[in-house]
Amino acid sequence: MKKILLILMMVTFVSSIVLAGCSSSSESGTGETSTDGVKDKAIDESAKVEEDNQETITLTLRHTQIGEGKQSRLVLLEDAVADAESKLEHVTYELEAVDHEVNRFDKLPAEMAAGNQPDIFDLFGGADTIRYAKADRLLSLNSILEELGLIDQFIELNEFTVDGEVYGLPIGGFTEGYFYSKPIFEELGVKPPSTWDELEDIALKSKESGYVPFAMAAQGAWVPMMTMNTLVGHSAGPDSIQGLLNGTHKWTDPEMVSAFELLQDFVKKDYFKRGSLGLDYGEQRNQLIAGEAVMMFDGSWTSSVFTDPEQAGDMIGDIGYFGMPGVPNGVGDQTAVNAGFSNGYGFSSTIADDDKKLEAVKQFIKSMYNEEMQKRGLIEDNVLPSMKVADLSGVDPLMSEIIEVMNSAGGAFPAIDGVIQAEVNTILGEGIQRILGDDVDPLEMLEKVQQVQEKANQES
Template structure:
């Protein structure tokens, strides 16, 4: 019987005498009761009390929360699946909540839509956010981002993050990295075996591998430079090798100069590789996705990309015949490079930010979203399914579940590295980074020399530093 709708039945255990009655309880019958007392009256059917009314639930007012993400396209399908599950769990947890998802290409969100929304004071409630001086910290100073510190303390997860520096201002946290990443060379194992190439461990071996591939009609490095951030990945690591890992943060402090001989040497090496035909012909007209296509179709033997790409190479729908046949190695040490050459580029700069202007319902939704996304299960899932390095501390037991050979190699290389340096776009001001995009494309097109690139960047850097 439904206990929420009806009361329990009360069974008549006894009847009254002709003058007065006494109801029988749950125990034995009173001794003075006689057999006559067990007449027809005892056989009367049990009666029910009137059904109790169900408690009335207060009407829930529906509300929507906007969520801007960059998980679009086939290569992001694993991350999108994780996001969808987090959204569903959060909607189920918060009565009346419905998310409005807005998928936008990464660069469009970062450099076009979000800056305009921040200037107008109307960003989405939840949005993809890049950390560092030019993005998260700038918006935090302007009062546009929610201080997450109280929420993290309440959830007990503040100390679980590996690195929140790119989202922290004056001791307060204004964004959360969804994962970490590093960048290095992916290579076609079958092709390397075919041409007798071993995974390069030195700079000389790397350039010898490029020459061997080129000599066999294969582009050494897949590249798509229409989005300037793509070639700048490789340039950033070259700077870390030639000028040393401390140089990246040094641009902002003034301790490193874009026009220094060491940094110019990095631009010069990149230009040398362009002139030798090591990169995809027509790279300035090719997108990031085109670079991947060049690699997986065997038109290029190597590709410099982020660790986030690793999931592609276990998916036949994306990697085709190259599925399970891709290796990974770090950029080798450069001859006479400055500093510890075992350092890797390591970033915890991409994640989610939240609008500072929230009502009570939106704040509840944000808290639940953070709880459902930033936990051990989702961090491990991102690592196993998408190759995204965790931004939170995971146990050795959890990490032991990794089976993807590329991810295992990436984690091993990071474990044995002397340290990590960031990508300069998370450190320098927006004006400086925009200038770096313009200058690298000029360098590739032969419209600027390495020395001219360094001078142009240092001029903008000096102005940006003086304006702080």
Template structure:
């Protein structure tokens, strides 16, 4: 098996509005060029706003890191005042930032999602080209990947951390029930049956927030249809109705019909999924590496010493062994900044993207670093396990919502909730998805 180097030797939103492709400035000036004339920052007031998404109780440590960077940046730049604007992640990505981009007035610095979001904002001429800045600061070769933020050879976002999705499991429950880690789909289903018979919830699941339910099925259809399935949907070489895609949804319905998900999941918000698992009331939970923080907090989790992480079992398809992971969350920067603001932005980048800050993220929050660290000591064993699983996967694939069109994503989200509620079946859902996919592909072709 080919091993990818990750971290250390162990590891879409398409805009629903039409944006003008012309410059948001009155001329073709480039703030990067204007600010590179060697002049220092004057003492006149300089204002920057940073839009961040560290607003939950479980994200206090991440917010503290950002606040420390802000203080360090302000101390280095005379006259600089930075305002922090915290917005919940989904609201920022799908509502607030999208509206600001449409109006041409995003904050100077903001949380940016890679893939389709970045490409659409570049097309609208809203993002600052970071390529020369990264080169100037000597950072270009210090990151694992800029792929999700690169458009036409230029970099428009700087990743903060990596992510990986897979199965968390309760070691104590599996040991007590005599269940070994499942390596295949059949073994996973058999384990779920044994757990249910013992009156233990097999899978923690909260589906009120529609994106949550699509994490696991995304991995499942990649297992059965291949890691290139999303690109196939986009270019027409694959269809949602193909047997290998349909197979994954039919197998997912098996879990629904046998009541292997926690009761009342359609009415439960995302936090309830983690609460169920961390309280020791479920054996498995499909989630991302970002979920490890509350799981490892002994004040909030009774399984802090008993949680493990694994890649999803094989399902007998071309996508077996691959894992949903990468570097899709970053800071982006508005193109509409003054030369003085740009110099302050460069200082922010210098303070934020350091070995010490990336190490702090890894140790305190278990966030897989975006930069290649030299020191990876003092890492929690669960984080070590997550990084090991990531590094030893057959390969990676991006989350479908970083590539697929908005209307297709929305139809899949609603459709999966309907499937979970017994209001549709896999074949009907796939037919509806394929119709929307063809319509979205056609619309995209016409607007190019």
């Protein structure tokens, strides 16, 4: 016992010397193995590899492909990384998975503030990109894209472009609309609605037959915000969302308020699953698959779940898709959809002076963003391509329905949370959750949002 304690003391004092900065060389004696153990594990992985072999470099790659629903996307990423690693000697990409919400709202913002973001990371276009780009945290990709001849290959890079510099590359496109259960529609004797009244009618019939009309899992505010997003786009017009920033539109405008009242109306009529505020995003689709809910407003990326036998079970092939119908007294084209290219990968500005890492980033872009991967994304993962793909054959029927809705859309508007500032997004998200909890009057809530909006507009 005595001896053990003595050793412990030695260990701690040796590390205290290291701490005081007197010497970093390892001490001889009983303490050696333990102190080295401490250091070894604690040193950043990349540094360790560097010691072993000067040539090898490691890039950290933060992705959000965790859980069953994102399995096929993870496979694509892993293949791209394997390809990149095979092309470059002595380069490894260290994948680290973080939950989507944790990454976007907690981890990445905190890391960006501290300047210790990973080398490659899952990034959203719009407000997030603008903020990080202005703080010089993102790597400008213009020269790389030029060199790789990719600059014209993307359908749109607007959301990742700030002052002419491209800071991120969308992995795919998205649109949002209603997924619905074909068997239940049949049972109720209804067809996909083309007017608001028809939608209401289906909801009412569903409710009367004991179903939940709309699946909902609102623990993350961004989930109900998707429905709200399109309601706003239809009610206040496609330009209204961007207009919030320059003051041409206000949250308190009557068309805006009436959009929120439509959501409130759904809540009052008990059209959402109760207790939705405690449910995580993944449970939304389960309500549809389990035959508990009839319709679900969600993004096109979700469709991969419904084509995977493991996850969709008996419902495979039984899920359809339609765009949200126009709302009463809506402004602008009522077939417009929420669509864009807002999720992809960004790269840390810290690697700008590191030629080896730049090379590795270049290879990653080459392996990740090419026609083959885009096509595979479309077929295997039901993600709309973000690059120009000549051959669109082989998509599954659900995906064709989604593409058709997009093709017949008379316009598009962006995702609200990609446009408005973080602080507005927070209070708006909370407000939408309050509506779902039947806890607030929309106008009253929007007045507060508008206040924050004006303050945020002033500051930027």
